[in-house]
Amino acid sequence: MYPDPQSQSAALYERALKVLPGGNSRHTVFFPPYPIYAVRAKGARIWDADGVERLDFIANYSALIHGHNHPEIVAAIQRQAEQLTAISLPTREEIALAEIITSRIPAVEQVRFCNSGTEAVMMALRAARAYTGRPKIAKIEGAYHGSSETASVSVAPSPEAWGHPEAPASVAPPGTGPGTAADTVVLPMNQVEACRKLIRQHGPELAGVLIDPLVKNLGYKPATREFVSMLREETRKVGALLIFDEVYSLRLGFHGGQGALGVAPDLTALGKIIGGGLPVGAVGGRRDIMTTLFDPRKGSPKLGHGGTFNANPLTMAAGRVSMELLDEASFERLSALGERLRQGLREALKIAKVPGTVGGATSMVCLFHSDAPIETYRDVVSTMRGNVQAQARAGQFFRHMLNNGVLIGAPGFFVLSTPLTEADIDDVLEKALAGLRAMS
Numbered sequence: 001m002y003p004d005p006q007s008q009s010a011a012l013y014e015r016a017l018k019v020l021p022g023g024n025s026r027h028t029v030f031f032p033p034y035p036i037y038a039v040r041a042k043g044a045r046i047w048d049a050d051g052v053e054r055l056d057f058i059a060n061y062s063a064l065i066h067g068h069n070h071p072e073i074v075a076a077i078q079r080q081a082e083q084l085t086a087i088s089l090p091t092r093e094e095i096a097l098a099e100i101i102t103s104r105i106p107a108v109e110q111v112r113f114c115n116s117g118t119e120a121v122m123m124a125l126r127a128a129r130a131y132t133g134r135p136k137i138a139k140i141e142g143a144y145h146g147s148s149e150t151a152s153v154s155v156a157p158s159p160e161a162w163g164h165p166e167a168p169a170s171v172a173p174p175g176t177g178p179g180t181a182a183d184t185v186v187l188p189m190n191q192v193e194a195c196r197k198l199i200r201q202h203g204p205e206l207a208g209v210l211i212d213p214l215v216k217n218l219g220y221k222p223a224t225r226e227f228v229s230m231l232r233e234e235t236r237k238v239g240a241l242l243i244f245d246e247v248y249s250l251r252l253g254f255h256g257g258q259g260a261l262g263v264a265p266d267l268t269a270l271g272k273i274i275g276g277g278l279p280v281g282a283v284g285g286r287r288d289i290m291t292t293l294f295d296p297r298k299g300s301p302k303l304g305h306g307g308t309f310n311a312n313p314l315t316m317a318a319g320r321v322s323m324e325l326l327d328e329a330s331f332e333r334l335s336a337l338g339e340r341l342r343q344g345l346r347e348a349l350k351i352a353k354v355p356g357t358v359g360g361a362t363s364m365v366c367l368f369h370s371d372a373p374i375e376t377y378r379d380v381v382s383t384m385r386g387n388v389q390a391q392a393r394a395g396q397f398f399r400h401m402l403n404n405g406v407l408i409g410a411p412g413f414f415v416l417s418t419p420l421t422e423a424d425i426d427d428v429l430e431k432a433l434a435g436l437r438a439m440s
C-alpha cells in the first residue's frame with residue numbers, strides 16, 4: 001500500500017533528496033509524500049521498484065501513444081543505435097519523419113526538429129517575432145506551453161494578480177526577463193468577443209497568437225471552432241501569425257487539432273508523440289515563413305537555430321515508426337476507448353452520487369471532482385484548485401487508483417495508449433467506481 005515508509009520507492013526518494021532539489025528533476029512527476037520509482041514497463045503496464053504492477057494512464061504525459069517498448073519501435077531504435085546515434089551531419093531519418101509530418105499536418109509545409117515541446121514553442125514564438133518584426137505574443141490564460149519565458153506567463157496566476165476577466169493581467173513568473181510581462185497579452189479561453197477586442201487593441205505590436213487547441217490545464221478544454229476562426233480572421237487582419245501548439249493536441253486526430261478544427265495556422269509547434277517515446281520537438285509551418293527565417297543557403301539565416309541533438313537519428317527513427325503505426329484506424333480505436341472511459345466515469349459518478357465532471361476528447365480524459373462547469377482558467381481555480389473539498393476528493397481518488405493498480409495524472413487525467421483494451425478500460429472503471437463510492 002502506498003505510502004509505505006519501508007518501501008524501495010520511499011528509500012530511493014530519501015537517496016534522491018540528497019542530490020536533487022526536492023529529490024526531483026521534473027516537478028510534474030512528484031506527488032507527496034514521495035513518488036513511486038519506475039523500474040520497467042511493457043505496453044500499457046509499468047512495474048515499480050517494489051515490484052508493483054500498474055496500468056499506466058499517464059503515458060509520459062501523452063508522449064507514449066503506443067505505450068512502452070512497442071516491439072517495432074524498439075527494433076527501429078536498436079537498428080539505428082547500431083548504425084549511428086548522433087552526428088554533426090544530416091541523415092535520411094530526418095527527411096523521412098519530416099515527410100510524414102508534412103504529409104499529415106495540413107499547415108505544416110516545412111518543419112525543423114529540436115528536442116522538446118518547450119523548445120518547439122520557444123522557436124515558434126521567436127519565429128513570429130523575427131518574421132513580423134513585432135514584440136508581442138498573445139496566449140491563453142492558464143494554458144501551459146512548456147517553460148520558456150513568454151510561454152510561462154499567466155500559466156497559474158493567483159486571483160489577486162489576474163485582473164479583469166475580459167482583459168486578464170499578464171503575470172510573469174520569477175526568473176523571466178523585465179519585458180516578458182509587457183510583451184505578453186493574455187487572452188481568456190474561448191471568449192470570442194473579448195479576445196477579438198484584445199487582438200485589435202494590441203494589433204500593430206502583435207507578432208503572434210499562441211493557442212493550444214485542447215488546453216490540458218482546463219480539463220482538456222477544446223478550443224471552439226468559432227474561437228479559432230475568429231483568431232484566424234483577426235490575426236490576418238492585424239498582420240500577426242497564428243501559432244498552434246500541437247505538442248499535446250496532435251492526439252486529436254490523424255491531421256492533428258488543426259485538421260479537426262479545420263483551421264490553418266501559420267506556425268505549429270510539435271512534440272511528444274512524433275518522437276516515438278524519445279525526446280523530441282519540432283516547429284513547422286508555411287513554407288515562405290520557414291524559408292525566410294531558417295534557410296541557411298544565403299549566408300546566416302535570419303533566425304539561427306542550432307542544437308547539438310536536433311533531428312538526432314535515434315529519435316527520428318523511433319518517431320518514423322511510431323507515426324507509421326499511428327494510422328487513421330488507431331486514432332478511431334483510441335477515440336472509442338476514450339469515449340468508453342468518459343461514459344463509464346459519468347455513470348460511475350451517478351451511481352456513487354458524488355460530484356464530478358468528465359471532459360476531454362479522443363484519447364484524453366479528465367475527471368474533475370466538482371459539478372461546476374469549467375470554461376476558463378478562472379473556473380478551474382474556483383471549482384478545483386481553490387476548492388478544498390474537491391482537492392481532497394481528487395487526492396483520495398488518485399491514491400485509491402494508485403493502490404488499485406492504476407497510475408493516473410493528478411487531479412484526474414487519463415491518457416490512453418494503443419496497447420490498452422476494452423477489458424482494461426472496464427477494469428479501470430470498476431476500480432474508479434469503488435473509489436468514488438468510498439467518497440460518498
Ligand SMILES: Cc1ncc(COP(=O)(O)O)c(C=O)c1O
Binds near residue numbers: 271
Ligand atoms: C501543450 C504543451 N506545449 C508544450 C509542452 C512542453 O513540452 P516538453 O515537456 O516536451 O518540453 C507541453 C508539455 O506537456 C504541452 O502540454
